[in-house]
Amino acid sequence: QITLKESGPTLVKPTQTLTLTCTFSGFSLSTAGVGVDWIRQPPGKALEWLALIYWDDDKRYSPSLKNRLTITKDTSKNQVVLTMTNVDPVDTATYYCAHSRSSGVWYLDSWGQGTLVTVSS
């Protein structure tokens, strides 16, 4: 059974750097054909895809946020970390991490519960 859980601060001040950790179990990020994505959802709004990291350490970022995001993995700890620099109130959202698999097409088959991050002074 795959489980993921997001953790990090609930409140961040504008211009600060946000660091979120996804701790997972039930799979290894060193196994071929596996990835972990980060997605966010502002209150009452749509899902926005942010970044992903593959088992081989290949990384992809949302073009609109690429300059502010960094995704890394620690295979020994079963964790993926997302950092976002220079946060703004518009970055207030629930942040999800999700397990990504491919059957020819990559899709997100297991999600964490999400963590709400508020950006406010």
Place this chain on the structure above:
Amino acid sequence: DIQMTQSPSSLSASVGDRVTITCRASQSISGYLNWYQQKPGKAPKVLISAASSLQSGVPSRFSGSGSGTDFTLTISNLQPEDFATYYCQQSHSTRTFGQGTKVEIK
């Protein structure tokens, strides 16, 4: 980057209705299209991958079709538990979600 446009943004339907949601990509994505269902306060759940492949455990009243730029999610015989927001997502080039379609009770 690829943009995904869903229509309608919301719809009202009754139990037993047949509902169709459309998703259009800004460029061809072949069959690299997934559909998710999200209920309030919950994480999304994948319903269909690769445009038409029903995920294990998902009721057969859900179906997907399409290829290239135009895709459809159909819910036949709408059930009370189907009232939710539905998102399409492309995985042809990085990832992009549509803006969502909220299915409400009529």
